Amino acid sequence: MLNVNNINQYYGGSHILRDVSLQTQTGKVTVLLGRNGVGKTTLLKSLMGLVPIKTGSIEFDGQPIHNATPYERARAGIGFVPQGREIFARLTVEENLRMGLAYKSANTPIPAELYELFPVLKQMLHRRGGDLSGGQQQQLAIARALAAQPKLLILDEPTEGIQPSIIKDIGRVIRMLADRGDMAILLVEQYYDFAEELADDYLVMERGEFIARGLGQDMQANGVRQLVAI
16 A cells, blocks of 8 residues: 655755655554654655655555655545644534545535544534543544545554553554555554554664564564663
């Protein structure tokens, strides 16, 4: 679904991403781990076109997208849940969800499935996003990305600052979406246990490059926890 080949990215004179290559597959969760400041979020922003790559290529669903704008990538079928959620605090839950449908016709309904995945959103449909708890805002951010029914869902540290009960709910939804078989998921995460539980494949980043990769079932045997320990 996503094919990234040898991309490099710089901030000024600093080489941030170094010949990074990765693939995601429909029906699988690919987990990207690494300490703070190693380039994980920069990689995701590069995939979304929010920062330009210097060299390399990015293909999505068989088509090159490295020169595409962020909205063109969204239209192609990439859903992005940024770190920090970035919901619209003054808009209602319903209005936030409709923002996920912004490039579709005005009468496109919000998929009922979103309320099945996150029942709390239906209960709070007319409440402002800024009035929700952190965990509820995270559920809203994920639902907003899912509204357009993407082929690839990218999540940047969805467990950050979230209470354990909602972390379990989010994990259940991620696994359900992958098992459905019509979506690839790329999950950036620092919470090791959450990542290990969900990973079909894993990648470990250090100083802008991958230092380890493999099957999720081999993470413990390959000492991945020690690689990302602070």
